[in-house]
Amino acid sequence: MAGLKYLSGFGNELTSEDPRCPGALPEGQNNPQVCPYGLYAEQLSGSAFTCPRSSNKRSWLYRILPSVRHKPFTAMKCEDLTESWNEVDPDPNQLRWLPFTIPKAAEKKVCFVAGLHTLCGAGDSKSRNGIAIHVYSCNTSMTDSCFQNSDGDFLVVPQQGEILITTEFGKMMVEPNEICVIQQGMRFSVDVFGETRGYILEVYGAHFELPDLGPIGANGLANPRDFLAPVAWYEDRTVNGYTIVNKYQGKLFSCQQDFSPFNVVAWHGNYTPYKYNLENFMVINCVAFDHADPSIFTVLTAKSTRPGVAIADFVIFPPRWGVADHTFRPPYYHRNCMSEFMGLIKGHYEAKEEGFQPGGGSLHSIMTPHGPDGDCFEKNSTSVLTPERVAEGTMAFMFESSFSMAVTKWGLQTCQRLDKSYYKCWESLKSHFNPNWKPTSK
Numbered sequence: 001m002a003g004l005k006y007l008s009g010f011g012n013e014l015t016s017e018d019p020r021c022p023g024a025l026p027e028g029q030n031n032p033q034v035c036p037y038g039l040y041a042e043q044l045s046g047s048a049f050t051c052p053r054s055s056n057k058r059s060w061l062y063r064i065l066p067s068v069r070h071k072p073f074t075a076m077k078c079e080d081l082t083e084s085w086n087e088v089d090p091d092p093n094q095l096r097w098l099p100f101t102i103p104k105a106a107e108k109k110v111c112f113v114a115g116l117h118t119l120c121g122a123g124d125s126k127s128r129n130g131i132a133i134h135v136y137s138c139n140t141s142m143t144d145s146c147f148q149n150s151d152g153d154f155l156v157v158p159q160q161g162e163i164l165i166t167t168e169f170g171k172m173m174v175e176p177n178e179i180c181v182i183q184q185g186m187r188f189s190v191d192v193f194g195e196t197r198g199y200i201l202e203v204y205g206a207h208f209e210l211p212d213l214g215p216i217g218a219n220g221l222a223n224p225r226d227f228l229a230p231v232a233w234y235e236d237r238t239v240n241g242y243t244i245v246n247k248y249q250g251k252l253f254s255c256q257q258d259f260s261p262f263n264v265v266a267w268h269g270n271y272t273p274y275k276y277n278l279e280n281f282m283v284i285n286c287v288a289f290d291h292a293d294p295s296i297f298t299v300l301t302a303k304s305t306r307p308g309v310a311i312a313d314f315v316i317f318p319p320r321w322g323v324a325d326h327t328f329r330p331p332y333y334h335r336n337c338m339s340e341f342m343g344l345i346k347g348h349y350e351a352k353e354e355g356f357q358p359g360g361g362s363l364h365s366i367m368t369p370h371g372p373d374g375d376c377f378e379k380n381s382t383s384v385l386t387p388e389r390v391a392e393g394t395m396a397f398m399f400e401s402s403f404s405m406a407v408t409k410w411g412l413q414t415c416q417r418l419d420k421s422y423y424k425c426w427e428s429l430k431s432h433f434n435p436n437w438k439p440t441s442k
């Protein structure tokens with residue numbers, strides 16, 4: 001959307017005023033007896049009050065009416081959004097989904113909230129430890145309604161169709177190949193412009209942060225200045241029945257109020273929604289031989305309390321050069337103590353040129369074997385190793401989690417997109433073992 005402005009920086013203390021109300025931010029204090037323009041001050045806490053300063057998150061919102069002025073919440077139907085991880089029996093197989101279906105507007109109007117489908121997950125929002133992976137597919141903008149996730153943070157990966165997200169902090173347009181994070185408790189509404197689909201990584205009890213860079217140094221991977229937060233924007237609008245939808249302990253509740261919640265005239269703090277363009281990711285890669293592990297492609301991580309073990313990492317496989325000598329260059333064959341969900345925003349993924357399609361997905365669960373398919377192995381075992389562009393025009397990503405995720409009934413049955421022939425892509429792998437083989441020099 002032309003004209004949208006953003007503030008840059010990851011996790012900084014930011015300040016923003018709607019330009020229509022200069023001076024709306026109180027000077028020198030957070031909570032004056034009377035706020036400029038007659039606004040209410042309201043704090044949104046994203047961490048315990050006493051968290052160390054490095055992880056302490058909160059923002060102050062200066063709004064026309066406070067959030068508390070609403071009618072009581074009542075339960076609403078959840079459709080395919082769930083936190084029930086025992087709906088169906090566990091399945092340790094490699095799982096792959098064809099592109100998830102987007103409803104046709106002519107047949108059924110579906111907004112972002114109604115179009116949320118939980119694919120897999122683990123843990124518990126009540127004990128504040130866990131993860132869920134959702135797919136959204138919709139065709140209609142939200143009208144006089146907004147969504148609030150009380151359970152955790154949403155990392156949203158649009159795959160088809162840009163989405164205009166109006167938040168309490170301002171507006172963000174997010175296109176495929178960009179991501180955004182709407183943190184716990186932040187209210188937002190989604191406008192769409194046609195058939196729209198994407199992926200959501202939800203984490204309970206942790207916020208996303210930039211990974212530590214270790215020996216890489218001060219620069220590289222995702223740079224803090226490329227993360228953008230919205231500029232304050234408000235509407236002073238009376239509405240006959242504005243609906244607030246609240247995801248709370250895995251269930252949906254709604255309440256009514258008579259005004260738009262996007263009534264924040266100014267805000268300051270370090271707890272905001274933000275977006276990031278994946279094109280800005282500075283790729284680190286092998287320049288000699290063998291592989292670095294895919295953790296070199298980590299954009300954001302939600303850390304667990306165990307050092308180096310993530311609740312979930314968001315990892316991308318961007319266009320880059322492949323130059324490794326005497327190396328099988330595609331991803332290695334693998335069994336992992338972590339769960340790996342992969343999605344494809346566009347193009348073809350290098351380890352599986354067929355079958356893994358944009359808008360689909362795959363799940364390789366804990367210790368489930370996976371790796372390049374038969375064609376990929378044969379091609380890359382005999383190809384001449386010149387420098388080559390890898391993943392040109394493509395953006396695959398991975399949600400990697402230390403949780404052993406359960407797949408929902410929707411994921412295994414109702415969505416009807418499970419590719420039951422997935423295992424066949426490895427059936428052509430044959431033995432090349434030769435007991436008479438003699439070593440040659442490299």
Ligand SMILES: [Fe+2]
Nearest residue numbers: 334336340370
């Ligand atoms: Fe893997």
